[in-house]
Every structure is written in structure tokens, then in C-alpha cells.
Amino acid sequence: MMTTKWSLPVMLIWVIPAVTVSCCRHPPSVWCSSPEIAKECQVTKQCSSFYSGEVNANPVNFTVYLEYLCPDCKQFMAGELYKAYTKLSSIMNLGLVPYGNARESKVGSKWKFKCQHGEKECLGNIIETCSMYVLPNISVYFPFIHCMEASYESPKESSKKCAKSLQIDLAPILECAESIVGNQLEHQMALKTAALKPAHTYVPWVTLNGVHTEDIQKQAESDLVKLICDTYKGPKPSACTESEKARKCWKL
Incomplete structure (x- = not known):
């Protein structure tokens, strides 16, 4: 009798949840x-x-180490980086480090830079660095740098055209680039580049939340939107869903 008394309730306890989640x-x-x-x-x-x-989801930190006259840097800036930033700026902290494969040496109180593609590249790097210092935020300086990277003209010419098209006051940027302030700012870019672990061997060189691997690099260059979306731990913005749908071949 005791067995009969308890067997039915026990059976119901297990059967009801099974039906609920069937x-x-x-x-x-x-x-x-x-x-x-x-x-x-x-x-x-x-x-x-x-x-x-309520989930604690921090924006994805994504940093690009570049140099002004590098063809691959220009291609990455114009393609994957521009697309990802314009779609996902709400979930990514984008960092730009214009220095690349340059080398520096101390001459008196100033730093002298020797760049892979010559003096024009060095000037382009410093102008881009100063734009990040002078302009109020990334929503203003990223379009300016993106515009400069789309050009193969001299950095002064490209900066003039870009500033005009974006209605930016170029004077304080050029003043910075020609001053000790710009020189010291570019030195900071050199230090950031030198601190990379592993050390960079080419540009553009990217880090994702401070980490660089060849797999991260390949993913960034092939589909940066997917990489940022996959890395972000919070609720995905609509751009992530749209990107996922675009990658699939849907049955009509």
C-alpha cells in the first residue's frame, strides 16, 4: 500500500515538466x-x-596599427574597418595607431622619425595622430582619417581636401603636426606600437581586446562585422543579425 500511495505523485512530478518543455x-x-x-x-x-x-557587456576593443602610405592599410580602412565601424560603433571601441613600421631616434629635445615610405608617410602619420588630439571625438576624426587613407596624394593635399569636404578646421591640426606637441604625440604612437606582444611584423596589424593572433587578423580582414558581433557578449544589435542573414544563401 505504501508503494501505491507514493508512486503516483512521483510519476506526476517527472511527467509534467517533460510535457511542459516537449x-x-x-x-x-x-x-x-x-x-x-x-x-x-x-x-x-x-x-x-x-x-x-542587465548583462555586463563591455564594448569590444579593436585597435588598428597602420601607416599612411601602406596600400593594405588603405584597403582595410576603406573596406572592412569602415563597414564595421559605421554599423557597430555602439558596441566597439575603435583605436587607431598611425605609426606602423617607422623608426624613431632622439635628436635634442625632439624625436626624428624614419618611415617606410619616406617623409610624406611620416607627415601623414602625424597629421592623423594630431587629428585625434584636436578633434572632439571619434565620430569626427574617424571620417577624416578614413578620407585621408583613401588618397595617395601628399598628406597636406589630402588633409586639405578631406577637411574641406567634412567641414573641419584644418589649421589647428596642421599647427599640432608641426609643433613639439605633435612630435610628442607621435612618439606615444611609437611607444604603443613597440609595446605590442607579439611584436608586429606587418601593417595593418590588429588587436581584439588587446590580443593579436593570425586567426584574429584573418577574420578581421575577411569579415570584421562578424568578428565584432561574435566577440560582443551583450544583446546583438540589428546589424549583427543582418550580417548573419547576408552570409547565408536562403531558399526562395
């Missing part, structure tokens, strides 16, 4: 991966903090 086709590890899956698996309430933004 429509869920996904393992528990992915139940909170999207609102749709959470709803299907009837755990929307349990996953609500994830979708309300």
Missing part, C-alpha cells in the same frame, strides 16, 4: 541565446535579465 528542440546551454528560443523553451522569465541589458 516543444523545446534546443539544449539548455542555448536557451537564452535569443528571445525566440527562450519563448519556445518557456524560459523567457528566467532569461529576461539577459534581454533587459
